[in-house]
Amino acid sequence: MYMRVRDVFERPIASVPGAVVKIKDRITQDYCWTFQFTGTETEIINTGSYNYLGFAENKGPCADASALSIDEYGLGTCSTIHEQGQSLPQYKLEKLVAQFLGVDEAICFSMGFATNSMNAPCLVDKHGLIISDEYNHASLILGCRLSGASIKVFKHNDMNDLERILRNAIANGNPKTRRPYKKILIIIEGIYSMEGSICNLPAIIALKKKYKCYLYLDEAHSIGAMGPTGRGVVEYWGCDPKDVDIMMGTFTKSFGAAGGYIGGTKAVISHLRKSSPTGYYSMPMSPPVAQQIIESMSIIMGKDGTIEGEKRIEQLARNSRYFRRNLKKMGFIVYGSDDSPVVPIMLFFPAYCGVWGREMLKRKIGIVVVSFPATAMTESRARICLSAAHTKEMLDKVLKEIDDFGNITGAKWSRRAHLYK
Numbered sequence: 054m055y056m057r058v059r060d061v062f063e064r065p066i067a068s069v070p071g072a073v074v075k076i077k078d079r080i081t082q083d084y085c086w087t088f089q090f091t092g093t094e095t096e097i098i099n100t101g102s103y104n105y106l107g108f109a110e111n112k113g114p115c116a117d118a119s120a121l122s123i124d125e126y127g128l129g130t131c132s133t134i135h136e137q138g139q140s141l142p143q144y145k146l147e148k149l150v151a152q153f154l155g156v157d158e159a160i161c162f163s164m165g166f167a168t169n170s171m172n173a174p175c176l177v178d179k180h181g182l183i184i185s186d187e188y189n190h191a192s193l194i195l196g197c198r199l200s201g202a203s204i205k206v207f208k209h210n211d212m213n214d215l216e217r218i219l220r221n222a223i224a225n226g227n228p229k230t231r232r233p234y235k236k237i238l239i240i241i242e243g244i245y246s247m248e249g250s251i252c253n254l255p256a257i258i259a260l261k262k263k264y265k266c267y268l269y270l271d272e273a274h275s276i277g278a279m280g281p282t283g284r285g286v287v288e289y290w291g292c293d294p295k296d297v298d299i300m301m302g303t304f305t306k307s308f309g310a311a312g313g314y315i316g317g318t319k320a321v322i323s324h325l326r327k328s329s330p331t332g333y334y335s336m337p338m339s340p341p342v343a344q345q346i347i348e349s350m351s352i353i354m355g356k357d358g359t360i361e362g363e364k365r366i367e368q369l370a371r372n373s374r375y376f377r378r379n380l381k382k383m384g385f386i387v388y389g390s391d392d393s394p395v396v397p398i399m400l401f402f403p404a405y406c407g408v409w410g411r412e413m414l415k416r417k418i419g420i421v422v423v424s425f426p427a428t429a430m431t432e433s434r435a436r437i438c439l440s441a442a443h444t445k446e447m448l449d450k451v452l453k454e455i456d457d458f459g460n461i462t463g464a465k466w467s468r469r470a471h472l473y474k
């Protein structure tokens with residue numbers, strides 16, 4: 054009765070989350086969602102991890118440097134930064150992040166989620182207005198709510214809707230106090246993690262300047278993965294990083310580690326150093342984690358004249374275009390930009406999610422299926438995250454199995470469009 058469907062949902066992975074990953078085989082699930090596992094593991098092609106540049110390995114220079122830093126600094130700092138807990142790797146990392154982003158200064162935190170949810174409230178208060186893209190991540194939504202600011206949501210990537218809200222905000226101000234907002238902050242993401250879409254950064258910067266407000270950009274999925282040298286959507290669009298007031302990102306994805314950062318002017322960063330509760334009252338990053346990021350970021354930056362980072366970024370872009378183009382040729386509806394390594398294959402019906410997750414696992418492919426409440430009820434999808442570490446053989450195997458199962462389930466919707474005319 055409690056047999057759990059065979060998919061990748063909530064299974065421990067028994068290896069690094071690389072292009073290929075081992076996952077524990079599961080037998081049962083009780084009514085409290087507690088799973089039982091067999092002693093065996095299955096090796097699958099991994100399209101579920103955000104390992105965009107393939108740095109999630111436990112071999113190579115990043116892993117070696119990280120292991121060495123455990124010998125030197127241990128695993129934790131055992132006190133907060135404002136007591137005695139600033140580790141040398143985190144101190145060096147903050148300097149490197151600022152250099153990488155092209156901003157004055159940066160501050161790092163042990164968790165990406167807390168970087169958003171705990172810092173947004175330090176930037177705007179109840180006298181301010183936040184204008185947030187409708188598909189912003191849960192950590193941003195929580196941060197907006199905790200700030201106490203008025204919140205308006207604009208239609209995803211819709212510049213007309215954003216300008217309409219800005220115009221009204223300037224004209225009418227705060228509906229409670231009947232005074233203009235003290236500050237207006239627009240919050241967007243670089244690549245949207247469920248849509249695969251890329252923000253229209255040049256247009257948003259133009260609006261921010263026109264209406265004299267501030268811009269907060271979450272580059273969790275785009276830093277490292279976008280732009281010829283991995284500087285994210287700012288570089289992808291050829292924008293000036295100084296035009297983005299708050300440059301936020303995470304280390305969980307392209308850097309194969311954990312944690313988050315905010316980059317900006319000296320004034321913004323020293324304000325956050327003094328006021329951020331997650332900086333003040335919580336442990337900083339684990340030193341080996343900071344070391345892993347220093348190494349992977351240095352590779353991306355071409356340390357010692359190497360082109361390893363550049364090669365990985367190019368490979369990811371090639372993989373993204375190849376994979377997306379083939380899916381569309383097969384007749385699938387794929388959301389987002391062709392340059393994006395986040396690939397949502399639209400299944401639409403929630404009931405398809407379990408079927409696709411199970412069947413792909415049977416075919417030794419781990420795909421994440423997503424449905425309500427992470428998407429609208431009728432917008433269920435399989436979400437593939439590509440990596441520079443995926444070889445052409447791996448991608449061809451994934452494409453072949455998706456093609457085959459797409460025929461069986463009739464999920465090649467663009468081939469069936471004529472039926473609905």
Ligand code: PMP
Binds near residue numbers: 166169304313
């Ligand atoms: N921002 C975005 C856009 C995210 O997708 C995520 C999580 N994937 C986060 C922030 C939170 O980051 P972390 O998982 O590193 O805590």
